[in-house]
Amino acid sequence: MPPTTPQKIAVIGAGLAGATCAQALAAAGCSVHIVDKARGPGGRLATRRLEWTDAQGQPRSARVDHGAPGFTAQDPAFQAFLQQGHVAAAVRPWAARLAAGSRPLRAEAGPLQLPVPDMPALCRALLHEGTATGAITTSWSFAADTLTRQPEGWQVAAQGMALPGHFDAVLLALPPAQAAPLLAAHKPEWAQRASIALMQPCWTLMGVATRPSPEPTWSVARPDHGPLAWVLRNEAKPGRDAAAGLVHWVVHARASWSRQHLEHPADEVKAQLQAALARWLGGAVPWQHAVVHRWRYALPATTGHGPVRQAWWSAAGGLGVCGDFLGGTGVEGAWLSAQALLAQMQQPGPGAGAESALPPSD
Ligand SMILES: Cc1cc2nc3c(=O)[nH]c(=O)nc-3n(C[C@H](O)[C@H](O)[C@H](O)COP(=O)(O)OP(=O)(O)OC[C@H]3O[C@@H](n4cnc5c(N)ncnc54)[C@H](O)[C@@H]3O)c2cc1C
Structure with missing residues (x-):
């Protein structure tokens, strides 16, 4: 990393895009503080x-x-990333067994990739070394709501509580609707573009039911009509726990159905998705427990033009944005966008030649 890279960096959002940036910047000698509103x-x-x-x-x-069921890796650089030691240990190829009558998985996209033992394991693996050495510090349950540019650098705050110190740069690795309000005071044109970036919602039904007899031989179904886009038996995925005698269902509704029912009460959505699953399976499901989750921003609406590998970076302002909505779509898009941001941060910015000293940090 050339010396124009700022030294003390706040990353807001610890999904794959944010964790990728944090890991790479810490490995390049920066001091990184990553925050997320989740735990x-x-x-x-x-x-x-x-x-x-x-x-x-x-x-x-x-x-x-209950989020991404798995992901594909088509870009050679992303495939190489998944082979790296600490990452390879956290991700496995998943030869999902597709139910008869399903829409096919895209064979050209290669096998599904699955973090183990759970989905966040990939991001944990990325942050592990940096947090162990102190190069990465973390704040969880921190929903950043204010960015303030001061002469000493950026301040990042949530509900009036600022992170200690000032940052030379702030990177937002968030869905666009969540990045927009943080950008509004500093980059109104980016805030405008983020606020109109289309994201698809997804209602997800998840729960446990008594295992039917005979047991299904498939682990994934992709119905070709009706409200359901994906039906998954979570306990049939590699590296997942299976409670004896139970099926762990995860059911994602189609984006169009989710959009139509976005503001409907959760109980009503749950009943409709349970009924849709029973119809698709051809019999009642003996639920022991079930809940629904509404993803307002599950996936970017795709253009069909493949990965776009974009990110936004202002060297003068020390402000960057990345995430799946800029990278194309999906998990691979999030990673590609993070790579694009890291590459732009290495370019000498306006007024910052390659020989410039690092901006001061406190
Ligand atoms: C139901 C579902 C199905 C999917 N299916 C697939 C699939 O089949 N294939 C595929 O490739 N991808 C799929 N995806 C999409 C994939 O999960 C995402 O594209 C990818 O994980 C996005 O990574 P990201 O880092 O850009 O964003 P995110 O993972 O959304 O990370 C952003 C983080 O920012 C945090 N945050 C938001 N606002 C704030 C704030 N103000 N302060 C602090 N933190 C904040 C959030 O808590 C979150 O942790 C699916 C997603 C869902 C939900």
């Missing part, structure tokens, strides 16, 4: 713990991947 890293690479009481009154729990 840990992963973002839409998400796994949730379900808790319920069974018919015998016993407390039970199970974990299900």
Whole structure:
């Protein structure tokens, strides 16, 4: 990393785009503070713990991947990244068994990739070394709502509580609707572009049900009509726990159906998705526990033109933006956008020649 790179950097958002930036900048000698409004890293690479009481009154729990079910790797650089030691240990190819009558998985995209033992494992692996050495510090449950540019550098705050010190640069690795308000005071043209970037919503039904007999032989179904886009048996994924006698269902509704039902009450959506699953399976599902989750920003609406590998970076302002909506789409798009941002940060910016000293940090 050339010496024009700022030294002390705040990364807002610890999904794959943010974790990728944090890891690379820490490895290049920067001091990185990464924050997320959630309780840990992963973002839409998400796994949730379900808790319920069974018919015998016993407390039970199970974990299900309720965001991206897996992802593909088509770009050679992304494929090479997935082979790197600490990352390779956290990701496995997943030969998903597709149900009869499903839409096919895109064979040209190669096998699905699956972080193990849970979806956030990939982001945890990226942050592991930096947090162990102190090059990366973290703040969880920190929903950044104010960025202030001061002569000493950037301040980042949530609900009036600022992170200690000032930062030479701030990187936003967020869905566009969440980046826009933070950008408005500093880069109104970026805020405008972010606020109109289209993202598709997704209603997700997840839960546990008594395992049917005979047991399904498939792990993934992609119905070709109706409200459901994906039906997954989470316990059939590699490296996942399987509670005895239970199927761990994760069901993603189609984007069009999710958009139509976006503001409907969760109980109503749950009942409709449960009914749709029963119709698709051809019989009632003996649920023990089920909940729904609404993803307002699940995936960027694709242009069909493949990865675009973009990011926004202002060297003069020390402000950058990356994320799947700039990288193309999906997990690979998030990583490609982070790479694009890191590459732009290496370019000498206006008034900052390659020989310039690093901006001061406190
Ligand atoms: C249901 C579903 C299905 C999907 N299916 C696929 C698929 O099949 N294939 C595929 O490749 N991809 C899929 N995806 C998309 C994939 O998960 C995302 O493209 C990718 O994970 C995005 O990474 P990111 O780092 O850009 O953003 P994110 O993972 O969204 O990370 C952004 C982070 O910012 C945090 N944040 C937001 N606002 C703030 C704030 N103000 N302050 C602090 N933190 C904040 C969030 O908590 C989040 O952790 C799916 C996603 C969902 C939800």
